[in-house]
Amino acid sequence: MSFRNTPLAVIHDVDKETLLTPELRAEIDKHVAKYPPEWKQSAVMPALTLVQDHNGGWLSRELMDQVAAYLDMPETAVYEVATFYAMYDLEPVGRHKVCVCNSVSCMLGGAEELMHHIEKKYNVAPGGTTADGKLTFKEFECLGACRHAPAVMVDKAYHECVTPEAIDKIIDDLD
Amino acid sequence: MSDDKITLEIDGRVCTAAPGEMIIAVADREGIVIPRFCYHEKLSIAANCRMCLVEAEQGGRPFPKPIPACATPVGEGMKVLTRSKKALDAQRGTMEFLLINHPLDCPICDQGGECELQDVSMGYGEDVSRFSERKRVVKDEDLGPLIATEMTRCIHCTRCVRFGAEVAGLRELGATGRGEDMRIGTFVGQSMAHELSGNIIDLCPVGALTSKPYRFTARAWELTSDEGIAPHDGVGSNLQLHIRGGQVMRVHPRDNEAVNECWISDRDRFSYEGLNSPERLKAPMLKRDGEWQEVDWQEALHAAVDLLKAPGPDQLGVLVSPSATLEEQFLLQRLVRALGSDHIDTRLRQLDFSAAAADPRLPWLGVPIAELEQQQAALLIGSDIRQEQPLLAHRLRKAALSGATIALLNPYEVDLNHRSIQLRSAPQALDRDLRALLKLLGRPPVAGPIAEPDERHQRIADALTRAGQAGKGLVLLGALAENAPVYGLVRALAAEVAAAAGCQLGCLAPAANSVGSWCAGSLPHRLPGGAAPARPGLDARAMLTDPRQGYLLWGLEPDRDLADPILAMSALRAAKQVVACTAFRSPALDAVADVLLPISAFAETAGTFVNTEARWQRFQGAVPPPGDSRPGWKVLRVLGTMMELPGFAQNSAREVHDELASQCRDLTPDNQLRGSMPATDLSSATPQGAELFRLGNVPIYATDPLVRRASALQRTPLAEQLAVSLHPEDAAALGLADGQLARVVQVATNGECIEVNAPVVIDDRIAVGCARIPAGVEGSGELGPIMGPVQISKAGD
Numbered sequence: 001m002s003f004r005n006t007p008l009a010v011i012h013d014v015d016k017e018t019l020l021t022p023e024l025r026a027e028i029d030k031h032v033a034k035y036p037p038e039w040k041q042s043a044v045m046p047a048l049t050l051v052q053d054h055n056g057g058w059l060s061r062e063l064m065d066q067v068a069a070y071l072d073m074p075e076t077a078v079y080e081v082a083t084f085y086a087m088y089d090l091e092p093v094g095r096h097k098v099c100v101c102n103s104v105s106c107m108l109g110g111a112e113e114l115m116h117h118i119e120k121k122y123n124v125a126p127g128g129t130t131a132d133g134k135l136t137f138k139e140f141e142c143l144g145a146c147r148h149a150p151a152v153m154v155d156k157a158y159h160e161c162v163t164p165e166a167i168d169k170i171i172d173d174l175d
Numbered sequence: 176m177s178d179d180k181i182t183l184e185i186d187g188r189v190c191t192a193a194p195g196e197m198i199i200a201v202a203d204r205e206g207i208v209i210p211r212f213c214y215h216e217k218l219s220i221a222a223n224c225r226m227c228l229v230e231a232e233q234g235g236r237p238f239p240k241p242i243p244a245c246a247t248p249v250g251e252g253m254k255v256l257t258r259s260k261k262a263l264d265a266q267r268g269t270m271e272f273l274l275i276n277h278p279l280d281c282p283i284c285d286q287g288g289e290c291e292l293q294d295v296s297m298g299y300g301e302d303v304s305r306f307s308e309r310k311r312v313v314k315d316e317d318l319g320p321l322i323a324t325e326m327t328r329c330i331h332c333t334r335c336v337r338f339g340a341e342v343a344g345l346r347e348l349g350a351t352g353r354g355e356d357m358r359i360g361t362f363v364g365q366s367m368a369h370e371l372s373g374n375i376i377d378l379c380p381v382g383a384l385t386s387k388p389y390r391f392t393a394r395a396w397e398l399t400s401d402e403g404i405a406p407h408d409g410v411g412s413n414l415q416l417h418i419r420g421g422q423v424m425r426v427h428p429r430d431n432e433a434v435n436e437c438w439i440s441d442r443d444r445f446s447y448e449g450l451n452s453p454e455r456l457k458a459p460m461l462k463r464d465g466e467w468q469e470v471d472w473q474e475a476l477h478a479a480v481d482l483l484k485a486p487g488p489d490q491l492g493v494l495v496s497p498s499a500t501l502e503e504q505f506l507l508q509r510l511v512r513a514l515g516s517d518h519i520d521t522r523l524r525q526l527d528f529s530a531a532a533a534d535p536r537l538p539w540l541g542v543p544i545a546e547l548e549q550q551q552a553a554l555l556i557g558s559d560i561r562q563e564q565p566l567l568a569h570r571l572r573k574a575a576l577s578g579a580t581i582a583l584l585n586p587y588e589v590d591l592n593h594r595s596i597q598l599r600s601a602p603q604a605l606d607r608d609l610r611a612l613l614k615l616l617g618r619p620p621v622a623g624p625i626a627e628p629d630e631r632h633q634r635i636a637d638a639l640t641r642a643g644q645a646g647k648g649l650v651l652l653g654a655l656a657e658n659a660p661v662y663g664l665v666r667a668l669a670a671e672v673a674a675a676a677g678c679q680l681g682c683l684a685p686a687a688n689s690v691g692s693w694c695a696g697s698l699p700h701r702l703p704g705g706a707a708p709a710r711p712g713l714d715a716r717a718m719l720t721d722p723r724q725g726y727l728l729w730g731l732e733p734d735r736d737l738a739d740p741i742l743a744m745s746a747l748r749a750a751k752q753v754v755a756c757t758a759f760r761s762p763a764l765d766a767v768a769d770v771l772l773p774i775s776a777f778a779e780t781a782g783t784f785v786n787t788e789a790r791w792q793r794f795q796g797a798v799p800p801p802g803d804s805r806p807g808w809k810v811l812r813v814l815g816t817m818m819e820l821p822g823f824a825q826n827s828a829r830e831v832h833d834e835l836a837s838q839c840r841d842l843t844p845d846n847q848l849r850g851s852m853p854a855t856d857l858s859s860a861t862p863q864g865a866e867l868f869r870l871g872n873v874p875i876y877a878t879d880p881l882v883r884r885a886s887a888l889q890r891t892p893l894a895e896q897l898a899v900s901l902h903p904e905d906a907a908a909l910g911l912a913d914g915q916l917a918r919v920v921q922v923a924t925n926g927e928c929i930e931v932n933a934p935v936v937i938d939d940r941i942a943v944g945c946a947r948i949p950a951g952v953e954g955s956g957e958l959g960p961i962m963g964p965v966q967i968s969k970a971g972d
């Protein structure tokens with residue numbers, strides 16, 4: 001959203017030293033340093049990623065609020081970012097995330113079949129987590145790897161031209 | 176100038192524009208209609224609805240695609256076509272997409288008949304939808320008692336979101352989710368808590384955000400519309416009153432760039448609900464042997480005349496609401512002066528009149544309202560401005576965003592939505608910081624205690640000096656200063672500060688017609704037109720400390736609107752004759768009055784308000800006063816005539832206005848103080864021993880009888896209840912915890928001691944040594960002076 005002025009900054013009534021962890025704050029500060037001071041909100045995406053990784057792959061409302069406070073942002077503005085991007089999860093997730101692309105090239109290249117396969121074999125619907133807590137299965141919009149469709153992102157690794165057999169192998173290799 | 180003008184053609188019409196202007200702004204000025212949803216001239220450009228697509232060419236080369244008129248700056252020689260086939264096709268296409276998810280519920284939608292989407296789809300939509308899939312449905316959120324939501328109707332223009340970020344300065348609403356899942360809401364489901372929140376109802380181009388109090392009560396086409404002026408703060412926002420069957424159904428802003436732009440505060444928007452309060456007085460009433468009886472006007476007027484004549488010239492005191500119209504105030508002062516005294520006042524919550532002789536001729540804002548946003552520095556003394564004048568706070572916020580230094584000297588840190596420097600001092604010690612500023616500004620010391628100047632004082636002094644040199648600095652006095660027991664001194668010091676820094680001094684008018692009193696002469700030391708009477712009468716406080724035998728109360732509740740309710744109630748109880756002219760009944764009035772005359776309230780009478788920039792704004796009665804109540808000026812005219820007093824023969828409010836206006840021809844706004852520094856005796860105002868200082872703020876929805884009866888406003892988070900807010904240090908010293916019940920003991924000016932229990936709120940924004948206990952709210956009528964020493968202890972100890 002384009003705002004006329006630099007984005008609205010809100011000074012929260014908290015001591016920043018009490019927010020998140022010292023390590024996380026130090027990591028976030030590295031990103032904050034990349035932007036002009038009045039645009040420090042620009043660091044919200046890496047901040048959320050860091051916090052999410054630290055929290056076992058998902059963001060609670062409290063954590064989002066802490067990020068908001070740390071970056072002097074209105075809470076709503078953090079919720080907007082966290083709900084917009086598919087890589088943020090707002091509910092507890094499994095130990096791994098299997099993200100299958102559902103966009104056009106992958107759809108034509110067999111993503112649908114792949115998804116049915118995962119759904120049946122691991123008994124998990126898109127958006128859900130397996131009973132053993134091993135995987136969270138997510139549908140993603142275009143992963144940007146269209147020429148080797150179908151593409152799957154498992155945690156932070158890309159896998160291309162993935163067949164049902166290949167995905168089984170990948171999943172088996174996870175802890 | 177001429178060479179930085181751009182010439183372009185829109186639909187064949189040659190237009191000139193400034194560089195950087197958007198096509199849509201130029202078209203609007205030329206009266207060429209381009210459909211739009213997301214564009215709003217007061218908000219930033221989002222260009223997300225795509226409804227404003229037009230065809231254009233620049234330098235003979237057509238743009239390859241239709242372009243959004245709201246986000247495309249004009250260029251020299253540009254040719255724009257808003258109604259070509261290409262433009263219309265694009266607009267129709269957009270319309271079709273927008274309607275895909277919009278429900279077809281216009282028959283049950285409050286916006287029906289005044290909906291931008293409905294209107295535009297009439298022009299650009301198709302009759303038949305090609306979309307046969309399922310429409311999306313969005314769950315509603317409860318945004319509180321003012322705003323009703325139907326988020327399925329939202330078209331994601333984000334006007335409401337941008338309003339929050341850019342105008343309100345509080346991002347409550349956001350657009351969460353993406354694509355099909357995008358929705359507007361608070362995400363966490365909280366009530367909106369902002370004094371301007373109602374404006375998003377007007378901004379929303381569809382029926383997603385509508386007014387909750389008005390919901391389902393009328394259809395747009397059943398309403399007639401009349402102009403009005405807001406009756407609460409000194410801004411005098413211009414209103415459009417929507418009326419059906421002699422009732423105000425809702426209130427909208429009327430554009431006036433110089434006053435309220437296109438906004439109004441929630442107080443001005445929703446207070447009309449109070450008009451239909453069950454406490455409305457609809458017939459004259461007379462107290463006979465302690466029993467109230469409805470009587471006809473004739474009888475009531477005769478009784479009133481006898482009561483008003485009985486006390487004799489010097490023994491009648493007249494207390495008038497500062498929201499009374501100019502015409503009413505003018506006739507009231509004529510009445511009391513014809514009866515032989517000058518005892519009339521509208522400064523009901525003021526405690527310190529010691530510097531009355533120094534009062535300026537016509538205290539006003541010091542600059543026009545519209546110029547507030549151009550100030551480079553402003554020092555506000557004793558003002559919780561967002562509560563007092565929400566739209567002036569908005570103007571100052573604009574100044575702050577463009578770099579101005581906004582500083583405040585208050586007994587508590589106020590909530591602001593921009594950068595500011597806040598100094599905090601107990602009300603009786605406001606003078607210390609001012610002396611510190613004077614020292615930094617290089618003025619010879621003024622006798623009295625002085626605060627140790629720190630870096631904040633220095634920043635304020637520097638900013639004021641710099642702004643003063645540019646002619647863009649202001650020192651403003653607000654209601655918290657005006658009601659403080661050291662007002663005379665604070666004002667004199669404020670004037671010194673302003674003079675030393677080369678800034679203007681200004682007063683923030685607390686009520687709709689506070690400034691009008693100085694014109695109408697409804698003050699003990701001012702005649703109509705601003706002249707001084709031979710000998711000033713008694714002011715609002717002196718009339719009560721030195722009780723009169725009879726009183727005339729106009730439009731006020733003695734336990735809520737006066738500085739010292741206990742003092743007031745005991746003086747009124749002891750008085751032999753009390754005539755109350757009021758739109759509402761209240762237990763306090765019932766207890767003290769002998770006769771109640773029902774008068775018009777907001778929107779029910781013709782009249783004039785003079786706002787804080789001394790702008791006279793006339794209005795007509797839009798609806799008849801209910802039942803037997805009558806426009807106030809008419810009641811006064813009849814009273815005057817019955818008493819055979821001269822000057823009560825006017826045939827219309829206009830005549831009253833014109834008569835006063837002719838006397839005010841030479842009265843120009845003037846904040847110049849007369850006389851020297853007052854020597855205020857602070858001993859009675861200084862807390863002794865373990866006492867704290869009561870700091871009585873008047874919360875935003877407690878200012879006057881009408882808003883106190885506006886039920887939706889009273890249910891919002893901003894409606895304060897009686898409570899004792901303490902600094903954590905004071906609370907700890909008293910052994911009080913948040914939420915605990917405290918006992919408040921106050922001694923009224925007449926020596927009466929009073930005890931009230933109220934819950935404790937711990938708040939580190941309150942100055943140490945102060946107890947903030949609001950005035951004007953339920954229960955505050957049992958207390959003493961709005962500001963003054965108070966004893967707090969644990970209840971039950």
Ligand code: SF4
Pocket residue numbers: 328329330331332333334335336359378379380381383384
């Ligand atoms: S609620 Fe109304 S104003 Fe807000 S985005 Fe939706 S349509 Fe626009």
Ligand code: FES
Pocket residue numbers: 101102103104105106107141142143144145146149150151
């Ligand atoms: S469509 Fe799957 S990666 Fe682009």
Ligand code: FES
Pocket residue numbers: 210211212213214221222223224225226227228243244245246
């Ligand atoms: S008005 Fe131009 S894109 Fe919405």
